[in-house]
Amino acid sequence: xxxxxxxxxxxxxxxxxxxxxxxxxxxxxxxxxxxxxxxxxxxxxxxxxxxxxxxxxxxxxxxxxxxxxxxxxxxxxxxxxxxxxxxxxxxxxxxxxxxxxxxxxxxxxxxxxxxxxxxxxxxxxxxxxxxxxxxxxxxxxxxxxxxxxxxxxxxxxxxxxxxxxxxxxxxxxxxxxxxxxxxxxxxxxxxxxxxxxxxxxxxxxxxxxxxxxxxxxxxxxxxxxxxxxxxxxxxxxxxxxxxxxxxxxxxxxxxxxxxxxxxxxxxxxxxxxxxxxxxxxxxxxxxxxxxxxxxxxxxxxxxxxxxxxxxxxxxxxxxxxxxxxxxxxxxxxxxxxxxxxxxxxxxxxxxxxxxxxxxxxxxxxxxxxxxxxxxxxxxxxxxxxxxxxxxxxxxxxxxxxxxxxxxxxxxxxxxxxxxxxxxxxxxxxxxxxxxxxxxxxxxxxxxxxxxxxxxxxxxxxxxxxxxxxxxxxxxxxxxxxxx
Amino acid sequence: xxxxxxxxxxxxxxxxxxxxxxxxxxxxxxxxxxxxxxxxxxxxxxxxxxxxxxxxxxxxxxxxxxxxxxxxxxxxxxxxxxxxxxxxxxxxxxxxxxxxxxxxxxxxxxxxxxxxxxxxxxxxxxxxxxxxxxxxxxxxxxxxxxxxxxxxxxxxxxxxxxxxxxxxxxxxxxxxxxxxxxxxxxxxxxxxxxxxxxxxxxxxxxxxxxxxxxxxxxxx
Numbered sequence: 222x223x224x225x226x227x228x229x230x231x232x233x234x235x236x237x238x239x240x241x242x243x244x245x246x247x248x249x250x251x252x253x254x255x256x257x258x259x260x261x262x263x264x265x266x267x268x269x270x271x272x273x274x275x276x277x278x279x280x281x282x283x284x285x286x287x288x289x290x291x292x293x294x295x296x297x298x299x300x301x302x303x304x305x306x307x308x309x310x311x312x313x314x315x316x317x318x319x320x321x322x323x324x325x326x327x328x329x330x331x332x333x334x335x336x337x338x339x340x341x342x343x344x345x346x347x348x349x350x351x352x353x354x355x356x357x358x359x360x361x362x363x364x365x366x367x368x369x370x371x372x373x374x375x376x377x378x379x380x381x382x383x384x385x386x387x388x389x390x391x392x393x394x395x396x397x398x399x400x401x402x403x404x405x406x407x408x409x410x411x412x413x414x415x416x417x418x419x420x421x422x423x424x425x426x427x428x429x430x431x432x433x434x435x436x437x438x439x440x441x442x443x444x445x446x447x448x449x450x451x452x453x454x455x456x457x458x459x460x461x462x463x464x465x466x467x468x469x470x471x472x473x474x475x476x477x478x479x480x481x482x483x484x485x486x487x488x489x490x491x492x493x494x495x496x497x498x499x500x501x502x503x504x505x506x507x508x509x510x511x512x513x514x515x516x517x518x519x520x521x522x523x524x525x526x527x528x529x530x531x532x533x534x535x536x537x538x539x540x541x542x543x544x545x546x547x548x549x550x551x552x553x554x555x556x557x558x559x560x561x562x563x564x565x566x567x568x569x570x571x572x573x574x575x576x577x578x579x580x581x582x583x584x585x586x587x588x589x590x591x592x593x594x595x596x597x598x599x600x601x602x603x604x605x606x607x608x609x610x611x612x613x614x615x616x617x618x619x620x621x622x623x624x625x626x627x628x629x630x631x632x633x634x635x636x637x638x639x640x641x642x643x644x645x646x647x648x649x650x651x652x653x654x655x656x657x658x659x660x661x662x663x664x665x666x667x668x669x670x671x672x673x674x675x676x677x678x679x680x681x682x683x684x685x686x687x688x689x690x691x692x693x694x695x696x697x698x699x700x701x702x703x704x
Numbered sequence: 705x706x707x708x709x710x711x712x713x714x715x716x717x718x719x720x721x722x723x724x725x726x727x728x729x730x731x732x733x734x735x736x737x738x739x740x741x742x743x744x745x746x747x748x749x750x751x752x753x754x755x756x757x758x759x760x761x762x763x764x765x766x767x768x769x770x771x772x773x774x775x776x777x778x779x780x781x782x783x784x785x786x787x788x789x790x791x792x793x794x795x796x797x798x799x800x801x802x803x804x805x806x807x808x809x810x811x812x813x814x815x816x817x818x819x820x821x822x823x824x825x826x827x828x829x830x831x832x833x834x835x836x837x838x839x840x841x842x843x844x845x846x847x848x849x850x851x852x853x854x855x856x857x858x859x860x861x862x863x864x865x866x867x868x869x870x871x872x873x874x875x876x877x878x879x880x881x882x883x884x885x886x887x888x889x890x891x892x893x894x895x896x897x898x899x900x901x902x903x904x905x906x907x908x909x910x911x912x913x914x915x916x917x918x919x920x921x922x923x924x
Contacts, residue, residue, distance in 0.1 A: 346881075346884070348881060348883070349883065349887060351887075352884065352891055355888075355895075356891060356894070359891065359894050363902070366905060369908075369909060371917070374902075374905055374910075375918040376921060377902065378918060379918075379921070381899070382862070385895070386862065389865050389866065389869060392866075392888070395880075396869065396873045396876065396877070397823070397876075399880055400877045403877045408761075408877065408881075412881065426826060428826075429826065456921045
């Protein structure tokens with residue numbers, strides 16, 4: 222039952238906000254709808270924790286510990302981002318960058334986007350998974366171009382066409398999957414249900430599944446931002462409004478990776494070898510290394526953190542590729558940590574760029590002097606994402622690297638070098654932004670930074686102490702991934 | 705009217721699809737491209753309906769009707785309007801000249817047939833021989849997207865790719881489950897609608913739909 226609320230509220234919210242327009246209280250309504258979604262997601266989570274995996278609606282929806290954890294995370298970050306966007310978008314409007322019509326589009330698309338991601342996470346049908354991934358892209362194309370500047374239009378175009386081509390590959394992968402499944406499960410709607418496929422995965426034709434996985438990985442991998450398919454990602458993150466960057470980076474990438482993982486479980490069963498895992502390790506490692514070296518060359522602050530997202534998604538993909546209980550556990554933990562930390566960083570960066578009036582890092586200086594909360598938020602977020610203990614990112618990265626040392630020692634030097642380069646580059650660039658000298662005035666508005674500290678607090682807590690039930694939960698999810 | 709006759713007609717339509725894909729590669733004007741796209745949709749709808757009739761897979765009628773409504777009627781109409789309103793029916797300049805593109809296209813067709821061979825041998829459908837053609841259509845559409853510089857031609861290339869994928873699904877496994885096909889069609893429809901809005905935004909900002917204005921965002 223809860224599942225219908227989880228999916229219905231964002232959809233209803235999107236339609237309602239489209240009709241409501243940007244009248245008074247639209248931002249509050251947006252946050253309220255997100256809060257209701259979060260409440261429904263929490264109820265769903267509690268039920269799964271109590272009852273174990275469930276199937277709802279004739280097998281159309283399937284929720285187990287793996288996806289319910291992402292549902293909870295998605296609903297939570299969606300809510301805090303809605304809270305953040307309320308004052309943020311008001312300031313943008315006061316600066317004359319947005320008008321009422323665009324804010325209406327923003328609020329409505331935001332809810333539809335969240336709804337599409339939640340549908341992708343909860344559906345049991347690999348075809349509907351594809352459809353909702355594409356819907357999530359379409360809902361955000363016009364959000365990336367919200368400012369209508371030449372650069373933002375170009376970014377949105379790139380986002381649309383590259384992800385469109387990518388996702389077309391995933392469609393072909395899905396067709397191949399259906400082709401293999403239909404011989405065993407018979408034609409019709411049930412042959413694409415993940416639970417059915419999972420039941421017969423040993424019988425699926427290995428050569429077809431192998432080909433299908435390559436297409437699915439390339440297709441959804443484009444969305445994850447895996448190198449060399451990552452070209453759209455920095456542009457879309459840098460040119461869109463900051464709340465959109467936060468949800469793209471914190472949520473959409475996770476959902477795309479979720480799609481890859483669901484496919485991987487099937488392929489592993491059919492092939493009985495490490496083909497899928499090795500491919501993921503390759504793509505993951507390439508992304509980590511490439512992103513780390515590109516971070517060094519960035520001058521735009523949001524672009525730099527976008528590359529950092531590529532780096533972290535690469536790490537997670539690498540961890541899932543290694544497989545095994547510890548690495549999968551680390552991958553899931555890192556997904557959580559990255560979502561929370563990266564969205565917190567984008568919130569702080571958003572206000573910092575509003576204050577400086579530009580995203581160029583050379584012009585953002587001395588945050589701690591004029592707006593200490595923004596400065597501290599950015600500094601702590603940066604420290605957390607760079608994997609400094611005691612933040613949770615350290616724990617997950619530590620687990621990943623120790624596993625890599627045991628199982629794939631050849632990869633360790635690449636990983637460590639990349640992490641080191643990224644550390645030096647990001648820290649070197651953020652430090653003057655926070656502590657340098659500035660003549661700029663204080664941001665005249667009250668920034669919305671409570672979400673930043675809530676996120677960072679959670680990351681800190683999970684770094685020091687993972688509650689036993691949460692650890693159990695991660696372990697269960699890791700076991701589902703074949704750990 | 706026996707099955708082998710139907711098969712011959714389906715093969716004929718498949719060949720037509722491939723021919724239209726090549727014609728799209730060589731077409732220089734946007735309006736011509738839209739017309740070819742509509743014809744490609746028509747061939748796809750006809751062959752899907754014929755497969756439905758000859759194999760008794762009734763859900764394929766829906767898929768054929770969707771293709772007819774969206775890709776033969778709605779989208780071409782929309783594109784014609786767009787071309788008129790935005791006044792963009794000038795020559796499409798290509799990155800490569802047309803003969804070179806055609807030669808690459810031929811190589812792609814050979815590659816596609818090789819790629820499809822192992823899969824079509826496993827398929828149990830009567831239409832499996834057309835899988836190679838479907839793959840070739842996908843790759844040719846991809847080539848068109850790479851070699852054309854106008855935003856609208858890239859979109860038509862993208863939709864032609866989708867046509868090829870649908871054809872592949874029909875020939876390999878008599879289409880996808882109906883819900884999925886409806887969902888995909890809905891996505892395509894919304895996508896084209898979003899792009900319509902988007903074109904006007906691009907046009908307003910750049911005074912042109914040529915993608916050479918959109919090369920500012922690069923790693924330096």
